[in-house]
Amino acid sequence: MHNPAAEAASVSAAVQASTPLLQVDQVSLQYRTSSAVVQATHDVSFGVYPADRFVLLGPSGCGKSSLLKSVAGFLPPASGEIRLDGQVVRHPGPDRIVVFQEFDQLPPWKTVLQNVMFPLLASKTLKKREAAERARHYLEKVGLARFADAYPHTLSGGMKARVAIARALAMQPKMLLMDEPFAALDALTRRKMQEELLMLWDEVRFTLLFVTHSIEEALVVGNRILLLSPHPGRVRAEINSHQYDLASLGGAGFQQTAQRIHRLLFDEGAAPAAPEKPINFGDVRFSY
Numbered sequence: 711m712h713n714p715a716a717e718a719a720s721v722s723a724a725v726q727a728s729t730p731l732l733q734v735d736q737v738s739l740q741y742r743t744s745s746a747v748v749q750a751t752h753d754v755s756f757g758v759y760p761a762d763r764f765v766l767l768g769p770s771g772c773g774k775s776s777l778l779k780s781v782a783g784f785l786p787p788a789s790g791e792i793r794l795d796g797q798v799v800r801h802p803g804p805d806r807i808v809v810f811q812e813f814d815q816l817p818p819w820k821t822v823l824q825n826v827m828f829p830l831l832a833s834k835t836l837k838k839r840e841a842a843e844r845a846r847h848y849l850e851k852v853g854l855a856r857f858a859d860a861y862p863h864t865l866s867g868g869m870k871a872r873v874a875i876a877r878a879l880a881m882q883p884k885m886l887l888m889d890e891p892f893a894a895l896d897a898l899t900r901r902k903m904q905e906e907l908l909m910l911w912d913e914v915r916f917t918l919l920f921v922t923h924s925i926e927e928a929l930v931v932g933n934r935i936l937l938l939s940p941h942p943g944r945v946r947a948e949i950n951s952h953q954y955d956l957a958s959l960g961g962a963g964f965q966q967t968a969q970r971i972h973r974l975l976f977d978e979g980a981a982p983a984a985p986e987k988p989i990n991f992g993d994v995r996f997s998y
């Protein structure tokens with residue numbers, strides 16, 4: 711049956727989906743030290759759509775963390791522009807929350823609940839009672855409701871990671887920014903955290919920008935992956951990876967894609983180094 715309201719809603723959803731939430735446009739990043747200027751990235755462009763799990767992947771020093779810092783508003787581009795929801799990013803803001811790998815950033819004198827409430831109160835987003843309610847809601851989502859009154863030093867690394875994620879999600883940011891969040895965890899816990907992150911995403915559908923140098927992690931966590939060339943980082947290719955999850959690990963298709971990415975990242979002959987325009991090549995967009 712014809713339903714004009716539903717049709718209008720689906721058209722507006724389609725228009726929304728076709729506009730990137732985050733637009734990174736020809737961004738070059740630099741650090742000025744007393745003796746030199748270090749070029750971290752060169753002319754990097756990409757767009758992140760609502761509910762994307764967008765991964766920045768590349769070798770050490772290619773500027774992944776610098777890009778994340780710039781999106782967070784801590785590092786202004788030397789040239790180019792970053793826009794979130796159409797607004798140029800100039801400063802850090804509660805609409806972009808960063809989760810780092812150092813979970814020991816959780817103040818040890820605050821309980822788990824107080825840790826999750828803290829940014830909500832400090833930013834005056836909510837009053838105490840509402841902040842506690844929201845904090846409990848997200849603690850439940852990460853499976854830590856029973857540990858609300860525990861102190862961080864009594865938690866495992868994986869549990870601290872979950873507190874940090876609950877704390878970030880409780881702010882209901884437009885984007886969650888994660889810089890190698892699981893790198894310090896042992897292999898089993900890391901896999902479990904990846905699984906939990908995907909389950910959380912299934913439920914909450916947040917928009918994620920995720921930095922890693924692990925090809926496997928990029929394929930598992932991301933639905934889109936931007937490959938960056940070594941220092942200074944340039945866009946090498948963009949890959950759709952929505953078909954992979956933890957269950958694909960070890961499968962032939964997964965291995966082949968991982969090898970292809972490895973060649974693109976480390977084999978100088980695999981793709982020309984100087985990027986200009988990305989072209990489509992199956993699920994991989996090479997940059998020439």
Ligand SMILES: Nc1ncnc2c1ncn2[C@@H]1O[C@H](COP(=O)(O)OP(=O)(O)OP(=O)(O)O)[C@@H](O)[C@H]1O
Nearest residue numbers: 741748750769770771772773774775776777923941
């Ligand atoms: N504060 C800084 N001052 C000067 N140079 C810096 C600074 N931070 C990063 N750099 C340089 O910028 C480049 C990009 O660094 P960045 O940390 O963004 O890379 P990365 O891809 O995240 O590396 P890794 O995977 O090792 O963390 C590197 O050459 C690095 O030495």
